[in-house]
Amino acid sequence: MSLSEKFAEWKGIPREEIDWNPTIDKDKCVGCGMCVSSCGRDVFDYDPDEEKAVVAKPLQCMVGCTSCETWCIYEAISFPDPEYVKELMKEEKVLSDIDKENLS
Numbered sequence: 250m251s252l253s254e255k256f257a258e259w260k261g262i263p264r265e266e267i268d269w270n271p272t273i274d275k276d277k278c279v280g281c282g283m284c285v286s287s288c289g290r291d292v293f294d295y296d297p298d299e300e301k302a303v304v305a306k307p308l309q310c311m312v313g314c315t316s317c318e319t320w321c322i323y324e325a326i327s328f329p330d331p332e333y334v335k336e337l338m339k340e341e342k343v344l345s346d347i348d349k350e351n352l353s
């Protein structure tokens with residue numbers, strides 16, 4: 250999959266080096282399509298043959314977002330432990346360039 254420039258990096262880190270994307274449990278997915286229609290980053294496709302969602306563009310998932318996991322009332326979507334993202338942020342000091350003057 251070719252990754253557009255828009256999604257190529259997260260906080261200066263190459264996106265393909267970050268292990269963050271949804272995983273679908275096919276046994277639990279009923280194909281309701283909620284995740285497909287709700288994700289603003291077009292991460293999911295719908296497989297009409299299997300009548301299930303598929304993770305088509307995993308690297309377009311916003312790092313740290315778990316919205317689709319919440320939306321899936323069938324609990325078919327899972328993510329890595331969010332602590333992974335927190336540790337990554339600490340290691341890479343991704344917040345150190347925040348302009349604190351403009352936070353208020």
Ligand code: SF4
Nearest residue numbers: 278279281282284321
């Ligand atoms: S929201 Fe859940 S059950 Fe519905 S299509 Fe997506 S993964 Fe499947």
Ligand code: SF4
Nearest residue numbers: 288292310311314317
């Ligand atoms: S976590 Fe957010 S960005 Fe990632 S696939 Fe789910 S809804 Fe889309």
